[in-house]
Amino acid sequence: MKNLIHLEIKKVSLKPHIVGVIVANFIILLLSVFTSSLLTASGNGSASTDLPTVQLDTVTLALMLVRAMLIVWEAVLISEFVIEEYRNKTINLLFTYPVNRAKLMLAKLFLICGTMFLFHMLSSIFQYVCIFFASQYFAFVTFGFGDIWIQVITAVSAILLGLFPLYVGMIKKSTIATVVSSIVIVVIASNSQGNSAGLLSIPVAAIIFGVIGVVFSTIAVNKMISSDLNN
Numbered sequence: 001m002k003n004l005i006h007l008e009i010k011k012v013s014l015k016p017h018i019v020g021v022i023v024a025n026f027i028i029l030l031l032s033v034f035t036s037s038l039l040t041a042s043g044n045g046s047a048s049t050d051l052p053t054v055q056l057d058t059v060t061l062a063l064m065l066v067r068a069m070l071i072v073w074e075a076v077l078i079s080e081f082v083i084e085e086y087r088n089k090t091i092n093l094l095f096t097y098p099v100n101r102a103k104l105m106l107a108k109l110f111l112i113c114g115t116m117f118l119f120h121m122l123s124s125i126f127q128y129v130c131i132f133f134a135s136q137y138f139a140f141v142t143f144g145f146g147d148i149w150i151q152v153i154t155a156v157s158a159i160l161l162g163l164f165p166l167y168v169g170m171i172k173k174s175t176i177a178t179v180v181s182s183i184v185i186v187v188i189a190s191n192s193q194g195n196s197a198g199l200l201s202i203p204v205a206a207i208i209f210g211v212i213g214v215v216f217s218t219i220a221v222n223k224m225i226s227s228d229l230n231n
Contacts, residue, residue, distance in 0.1 A: 001103060001106070001107055001110070004099065004103060004104060004107035005107050005110060005111045007107075008081060008107060008108055008111050009111065012080050012081055014115060017073070017076075017077065017115070020073075021070075021073065021119050021122075021123065024069050024073075025066070025123050025126050025127065028062055028065045028066055028069065028127070029062060029126075029127060029130050029131070031065065032058050032061045032062035032065065032127075032131070033058060033131075033134060033138070033141055035061060036057075036058040036061065036140050036141055036142065037138075037140045037141075039056070039140075040139075040140035057142035057143065057144050058131050058134075058135070058141045058142050058143065059127065059128060059131050059142070059143055059144055059145075059146070060144070060146065060201075062127040062131060063124060063127060063151070064190065064198050064200075064201070066120070066123045066124065066127060067120075067154065067155070067158045067189075067190075067198075067200055068186045068189075068190055070116060070119055070120055070123065070158065070159075070162070071158055071161065071162045071182050071185055071186050071189070072179065072182045072183060072186060073116070073119070074112065074116050074159065074162035074163070074165075074182065075162065075165040075169075075178050075179045075181070075182030076179060077112045077115065077116070078112060078162075078163070078165055078166050078169060078178055079169065079175035079178045079179065081108045081111065081112060082105075082108055082166060082169075082170075082224075083166075083169045083170070083173060083174070083175050083178050084175060086170065086173045086224075087173045087174070087175070101224075101225045102221070102225055105221050105224055105225065106221075109163070109166075109217070109221070112163075113159055113160075113163075116159045116162065117155070117156070117159055120155040120158070120159065121155070124151065124155070128145075131143050150201070150203055153203050153206055153207065154200055154201055154203075154206050156210065157200060157206035157207060157209050157210035157213075158189070158200055158206070158209075158210075159210075160209075160210035160211075160213040160214050160217075161185060161189065161200075161209040161210055161212065161213040162182065162185070162213065163213045163214065163216070163217035164181065164182075164185060164212065164213045164216050164217065165177075165178045165179070165181040165182045165185070166178070166216075166217050166220045166221075167216040167217060167219060167220040168181035169181070170220050170223065170224065189209060
């Protein structure tokens with residue numbers, strides 16, 4: 001399995017993705033700080049007394065945007081590591097290796113999930129550190145640690161939910177369908193009904209989303225393993 005993962009890394013360079021995530025994190029940081037300043041200037045989000053007060057600190061806002069960004073990014077990785085190979089039929093060569101198909105596909109998914117977990121952890125640390133220092137100089141930047149275990153559950157669930165586009169992408173073997181489905185997932189998971197930080201920030205909802213991602217990705221993998229590559 002370890003050798004298969006190394007082989008996948010050689011085939012698709014992760015450097016552009018690492019650079020892209022770094023840039024995206026800077027943009028999210030600036031956007032979160034700017035949004036916090038607007039919320040403070042408008043009375044913490046209430047333009048009139050008829051509207052509910054927004055209870056959303058800068059860290060929570062930043063982490064919500066990070067989750068959304070990385071779910072879409074995971075779909076991009078799925079497209080590069082899996083969907084493109086099926087669309088171009090280069091997967092045929094890979095399946096000629098004297099290795100079980102299931103192991104080959106699991107190696108791809110382990111690499112994707114491992115990379116996304118690393119991106120989630122480093123992004124969260126970056127946002128926490130930067131927002132903490134910003135809060136020392138700007139009153140409108142609010143900082144809070146929150147529950148670390150909820151953050152971990154949310155991150156893992158977001159990664160597992162991010163596997164759902166694999167199922168959608170394999171239906172038409174389309175990278176566009178894969179990415180678009182991830183955007184739809186972000187819209188649903190970021191719904192603020194019952195929680196201003198989105199449904200994924202609720203542990204029970206996050207676990208349900210994670211299970212959905214695992215179920216549909218398992219169906220997709222089983223279909224890939226048993227399918228006729230010539231069709």
